[in-house]
Amino acid sequence: MPQSNVRVRFAPSPTGPLHIGGVRTALFNYFFARQHKGAFILRIEDTDSQRFVLGAEEYINEALKWCGITIDEGVAEGGEYGPYRQSERKSIYKKYADQLVDSGNAYYAFDTAPELDALRKEAEAKGEAFTYGAKIRNSMQTSLTLNPEEVKERIAKGDQWVIRFKMPEDEEVVMNDIIRGEVRVNTSTLDDKVLFKSADMLPTYHLANITDDYLMKISHVIRGEEWLPSLPLHVLLYRAFGWIESMPQFAHLPLLLKPSGNGKLSKRDGDKLGFPVFPLKWQSPTGEVSRGYREDGYFAEAFVNLLALLGWNPGTEQELLSMDELVEMFSLDRVNKSGARFDPEKAKWFNHQYLIKTSDAELAKEFDKTLKAKGITFDTRKVEQIVSLVKERTSFVSEMWEQASFFFETPEEYDAKTAKKVWKEDTSKIMGEVLQQILAVDEYTAENIEPAIKNHINANELGMGKVMNALRLCLVGEPKGPGIADICQILGKEETQKRINLAIEKLG
Numbered sequence: 001m002p003q004s005n006v007r008v009r010f011a012p013s014p015t016g017p018l019h020i021g022g023v024r025t026a027l028f029n030y031f032f033a034r035q036h037k038g039a040f041i042l043r044i045e046d047t048d049s050q051r052f053v054l055g056a057e058e059y060i061n062e063a064l065k066w067c068g069i070t071i072d073e074g075v076a077e078g079g080e081y082g083p084y085r086q087s088e089r090k091s092i093y094k095k096y097a098d099q100l101v102d103s104g105n106a107y108y109a110f111d112t113a114p115e116l117d118a119l120r121k122e123a124e125a126k127g128e129a130f131t132y133g134a135k136i137r138n139s140m141q142t143s144l145t146l147n148p149e150e151v152k153e154r155i156a157k158g159d160q161w162v163i164r165f166k167m168p169e170d171e172e173v174v175m176n177d178i179i180r181g182e183v184r185v186n187t188s189t190l191d192d193k194v195l196f197k198s199a200d201m202l203p204t205y206h207l208a209n210i211t212d213d214y215l216m217k218i219s220h221v222i223r224g225e226e227w228l229p230s231l232p233l234h235v236l237l238y239r240a241f242g243w244i245e246s247m248p249q250f251a252h253l254p255l256l257l258k259p260s261g262n263g264k265l266s267k268r269d270g271d272k273l274g275f276p277v278f279p280l281k282w283q284s285p286t287g288e289v290s291r292g293y294r295e296d297g298y299f300a301e302a303f304v305n306l307l308a309l310l311g312w313n314p315g316t317e318q319e320l321l322s323m324d325e326l327v328e329m330f331s332l333d334r335v336n337k338s339g340a341r342f343d344p345e346k347a348k349w350f351n352h353q354y355l356i357k358t359s360d361a362e363l364a365k366e367f368d369k370t371l372k373a374k375g376i377t378f379d380t381r382k383v384e385q386i387v388s389l390v391k392e393r394t395s396f397v398s399e400m401w402e403q404a405s406f407f408f409e410t411p412e413e414y415d416a417k418t419a420k421k422v423w424k425e426d427t428s429k430i431m432g433e434v435l436q437q438i439l440a441v442d443e444y445t446a447e448n449i450e451p452a453i454k455n456h457i458n459a460n461e462l463g464m465g466k467v468m469n470a471l472r473l474c475l476v477g478e479p480k481g482p483g484i485a486d487i488c489q490i491l492g493k494e495e496t497q498k499r500i501n502l503a504i505e506k507l508g
Helices: 020-035 056-066 086-102 113-125 148-156 205-215 225-241 300-308 323-329 344-357 360-373 380-393 397-407 416-422 427-439 446-459 464-476 484-507
Strands: 007-010 039-042 106-109 162-165 172-177 181-186 194-197 220-224 249-253
Touching (some): 007 020, 020 056, 020 220, 020 249, 020 300, 039 056, 086 194, 086 225, 162 225, 172 225, 172 249, 181 225, 194 205, 205 225, 220 225, 225 249, 300 323, 300 344, 360 380, 360 397, 380 397, 380 484, 397 484, 427 446, 427 484, 446 464, 446 484
Parallel strands (some): 007 039, 220 249
Antiparallel strands (some): 172 181
16 A cells, blocks of 8 residues: 555546556556555546547456556545546535636636627638737736626526636746756736636536646656646646645656657558557457457557557666556656657567566466367367467467467468478488387487487488488478477377478478
């Protein structure tokens, strides 16, 4: 259980599947919380009802669970500072919006959509960007220009309104970011953001986010770089509320970039670039399916490891790091400022490393699913031996069938190019003699089979390559696979004899 005042939150919106950039943000928060014996909180920010997607919240929970992230406080876990779903906190926010209006830090605005569109077009015609700020607000229908009675009347009769933050005029806001250091922004470049809307009586992201972070006693906000432009507003909101002493420390993580290094890796880049950008497979309510790392055969540990090293490094040459090691070594000081290029080949490399490290028993259990799907039942101990022999050549369990299918199916055909190269006039005779040597082995193990074959080759000056390549063709049907003696042992005497005789018959 948490033992410190460190409290971090991962606060996704349920607007679709969780992007791997979001997973990395969750991981960095989790590493930081665990390292400081603090709390990791999952808060669902679902105040944008227009963008809500059915099934997205369940997907977020399942993705975090697959990654091995344990949630201390959340919708399912509960906690002292709940509810942890923002739509269930809607009664909280209006009070805080009103508090800002009462203190002069926010105001009611009654602008209609056509009025705002007209102002935008007017600005565009002059070649300017439209900003709703100090220059605009005093000429609009707002509580800054209307008298209090008019404001009350308009609200009472049901006019649509929003509450906007009153951005200070021409003030330099000085902020500190743990990763980026000092950040300075002049308020003249910022607009009066909407904080609350009468249309659905819900807050916007900014008000809900700041209020919840304060009420949940969040100590550190670790989030993506895309939120850096919101930092001045958030700092000013803390100041306006009088919460500066309770304001969390901020850290903005670098973007995940496309493999080319050009531009942010987006949700739309998924299958288009030939690799997943989501942790799990996602099927949208309309039936569109996107690939996931879990379903593509990645180990959760490999996925976590590769994401952890995108934009952060441990300060050593070590690349393979367990969750415990990542927690122990993680530091925001070693997070890069610049974007991290995603390399799908490196992702496969990570999975290959974890596959090699996985026990043969565990791999056999996974590979057995492939065998069962093909209607094949095989001795468990032999399956373990087979995966042990082929795992160095694969990055995924799903690739093992390609490397090991010949163990389960007698070859019916032989690679023509190899046959032409290795099967000579005397090959059938030589294969028959080698078979006799193999059958003469009493204790039928690879350790005994190999010297029996090699001694025969050397004694008869046959040439190692000439015999072994032909023998492989007999047993496998093509030039691939582990050592010949290992293949013979797993196939057993009877099947080895059957395959060599069949090849002699078909190729001789």
